[in-house]
Amino acid sequence: MISRRSMWSEGKLIPVLSIIGFIVIIWYGFSIVLNAPWEYDKAKRSSITLSNVELISNTWSQKRPKLPAPHQITNEIWDTTVNKKVTSKRSLVYHGLITFYETIYGFIFGTCLGILLAIGIVYNRATAMSVMPWIITSQTIPILAIAPMIVVALGSAGFNGLMPIAIISMYLSFFPVVVGMVKGLKSPDQLEIDQMKTWSASKFQVLHKLRAPRSMPFFFTSLKLGMAASLVGAIVGELPSGGGGGLGFRMLSGSTFGNTLHIWSGLISAAVLAGTLIAIIGGIQKVVLKRMSLEM
Amino acid sequence: MIQSNVINVSGLDLTFETNDGPVHALKNVNLEISKGDFVSFIGPSGCGKTTLLRVLADLDEPTSGKVNVNGVSPREARESRSYGYVFQAAGLYPWRTIAANVKLPLEIMGYSKAEQIERVERVLNLVELSGFEKKFPWQLSGGMQQRVSIARALAFDADILFMDEPFGALDEIVRDHLNEQLLKLWKSTNKTICFVTHSIPEAVYLSTRIVVMSPRPGRIIDVIDSNLPNERPLEIRDSKEFIEISQRVREGLRAGHTDD
Numbered sequence: 001m002i003s004r005r006s007m008w009s010e011g012k013l014i015p016v017l018s019i020i021g022f023i024v025i026i027w028y029g030f031s032i033v034l035n036a037p038w039e040y041d042k043a044k045r046s047s048i049t050l051s052n053v054e055l056i057s058n059t060w061s062q063k064r065p066k067l068p069a070p071h072q073i074t075n076e077i078w079d080t081t082v083n084k085k086v087t088s089k090r091s092l093v094y095h096g097l098i099t100f101y102e103t104i105y106g107f108i109f110g111t112c113l114g115i116l117l118a119i120g121i122v123y124n125r126a127t128a129m130s131v132m133p134w135i136i137t138s139q140t141i142p143i144l145a146i147a148p149m150i151v152v153a154l155g156s157a158g159f160n161g162l163m164p165i166a167i168i169s170m171y172l173s174f175f176p177v178v179v180g181m182v183k184g185l186k187s188p189d190q191l192e193i194d195q196m197k198t199w200s201a202s203k204f205q206v207l208h209k210l211r212a213p214r215s216m217p218f219f220f221t222s223l224k225l226g227m228a229a230s231l232v233g234a235i236v237g238e239l240p241s242g243g244g245g246g247l248g249f250r251m252l253s254g255s256t257f258g259n260t261l262h263i264w265s266g267l268i269s270a271a272v273l274a275g276t277l278i279a280i281i282g283g284i285q286k287v288v289l290k291r292m293s294l295e296m
Numbered sequence: 297m298i299q300s301n302v303i304n305v306s307g308l309d310l311t312f313e314t315n316d317g318p319v320h321a322l323k324n325v326n327l328e329i330s331k332g333d334f335v336s337f338i339g340p341s342g343c344g345k346t347t348l349l350r351v352l353a354d355l356d357e358p359t360s361g362k363v364n365v366n367g368v369s370p371r372e373a374r375e376s377r378s379y380g381y382v383f384q385a386a387g388l389y390p391w392r393t394i395a396a397n398v399k400l401p402l403e404i405m406g407y408s409k410a411e412q413i414e415r416v417e418r419v420l421n422l423v424e425l426s427g428f429e430k431k432f433p434w435q436l437s438g439g440m441q442q443r444v445s446i447a448r449a450l451a452f453d454a455d456i457l458f459m460d461e462p463f464g465a466l467d468e469i470v471r472d473h474l475n476e477q478l479l480k481l482w483k484s485t486n487k488t489i490c491f492v493t494h495s496i497p498e499a500v501y502l503s504t505r506i507v508v509m510s511p512r513p514g515r516i517i518d519v520i521d522s523n524l525p526n527e528r529p530l531e532i533r534d535s536k537e538f539i540e541i542s543q544r545v546r547e548g549l550r551a552g553h554t555d556d
Binding site: 192194197199200209210292294 | 353354355374375377379380381383384385387389390391400401403404405432433434
């Protein structure tokens with residue numbers, strides 16, 4: 001595992017920055033290529049010829065570009081976070097918070113469900129045989145196809161707003177937790193299991209004192225995957241819900257009205273949100289595993 | 297008979313079903329172990345010595361035959377926590393301190409907090425590891441870890457101690473030292489010890505009785521009663537009696553080997 005400190009201290013800052021710089025340059029290039037036809041059109045209609053410099057500066061400052069340039073996205077994000085009230089529907093923070101809460105609820109539900117299912121699968125052969133096929137089947141169904149049905153069904157049962165979206169988010173996030181935790185709870189070796197048997201430990205004691213602590217490295221890895229899935233679930237869940245808000249809603253409305261800046265700023269906010277949440281789990285993971293001497 | 301013999305085995309057979317067909321792990325094993333005995337099981341790998349120990353501890357089930365531990369079936373003996381088992385590896389939990397590792401079976405068995413503390417202190421003292429309570433397993437050498445695992449097996453009041461090659465992974469010098477300590481411990485606690493090993497000097501040095509076993513199928517070739525005195529300094533290994541017993545063990549092992 002590469003810690004952040006070693007990543008910077010071993011002189012990797014320069015490679016990382018040059019990759020980012022490279023991506024930005026390519027991005028600017030594509031902005032020119034993709035946005036140029038519209039500029040040519042406009043110039044033709046008003047019968048003027050564009051110099052190269054004019055063309056380039058025009059493609060980087062369109063109001064509704066096909067591909068907005070990086071500085072336009074940065075300005076958009078700055079404008080919609082710092083310059084807008086948090087309670088405004090035009091604020092990215094407002095939408096980000098909605099997605100954040102949906103993600104967290106979905107993540108908590110999904111993690112609990114995943115752990116319960118994993119315990120059932122590890123401890124009961126019948127559960128393993130009967131539940132596992134359904135769990136796998138559930139993940140083969142495109143979430144986009146059933147998300148509207150979940151929203152409608154829960155809506156008619158009186159659940160509106162955050163709850164249906166959290167359920168959709170849970171639907172995606174429980175899976176990595178089940179898979180990881182089954183592996184984790186089964187990770188004690190035969191000697192450790194035999195040892196527990198010689199003490200006549202109860203099933204619960206084996207779970208509580210041996211299997212659960214042994215599963216911690218798997219647990220944190222599952223949480224990271226589950227968190228990423230929760231966020232995707234929350235964004236997908238916002239699409240059919242309409243109106244409510246959230247980064248997914250923001251991106252959808254951006255796409256409806258051809259506002260690429262909204263799409264890109266929403267996209268990048270979602271990535272930053274996911275990155276932050278996963279980094280937080282990673283930080284807790286480091287501290288906990290180190291304290292448990294389980295660091296790999 | 298029940299009073300004098302802690303362990304009775306008669307006509308024990310065990311066959312494992314494997315993908316390559318049945319494996320005859322133990323064949324017609326008969327054995328009596330009296331209270332306070334130190335019995336070593338010695339033989340080449342695959343002779344079923346570990347399997348026999350696991351049957352006595354109810355970790356494996358025999359195909360046929362009668363087994364009595366403390367006058368009851370191995371399962372009842374296990375459930376009444378009448379033995380401690382020391383495995384080849386120490387099997388300490390890295391997230392628990394030494395004291396907490398020794399405490400683990402006591403927690404499981406529901407001893408009171410005060411008693412847990414008192415017992416942990418006593419058994420760590422017994423294996424000469426007082427002062428290491430707050431250390432973690434990775435801070436201890438392999439020999440010390442194995443001593444912790446012995447302490448853990450002694451922490452509850454089992455009068456039988458099963459030991460499956462507990463010093464197999466340790467170097468000769470550490471091993472000698474632990475053998476000496478184990479003898480002292482056995483004398484001071486008056487437990488019945490069943491000890492699996494493949495080292496002849498270890499078996500002869502420690503035991504009051506030596507059970508020589510042979511593979512394919514696993515069976516008992518010879519049971520040797522040791523006439524060595526109770527006081528056994530390490531130098532006893534150069535004595536005539538010691539060498540004689542070693543020779544008899546070696547002959548038994550060789551006889552078993554020519555059979556296949």
